[in-house]
Amino acid sequence: MSEEHGAGGGDGELEALALAVQPRAYAPYSKFRVGAAVRMSGKAYGGVNVECASFPLTVCAERNAIAAAVLDGASELEAVAVCSDASPPSSPCGGCRQVLLELAADPAAVTVTAINPRGERRAWTLAELIPHGFCGRELP
């Protein structure tokens, strides 16, 4: 399956990284393992979901990838890839869409690609995933 929306071509390096890190996810409760990769300020960073027995404390793969990038000094989000076992491949949750928006200078230029190990693929721009999103520029 290949479903393309408004996004352009994917980022093969990011997709490969998301696929490679997915098995490292800590998901003993849901068994829903997610690997994510973000390109920020020209470099690729991976992350996985980390669940917690106190469920609300679980952190998604996308946000852990963002944290790794920020720790390394990266500041501008350029592209995202997310790998799960879902079919069709899962897009980022609403909370992650908001955090991705936080780091994106131009959400219409950020491609978000969802894949799974079977080779299915969907892609959007971040602007499509979170249209009219709240951002820091709106704060007084």
Ligand SMILES: [Zn+2]
């Ligand atoms: Zn999420």
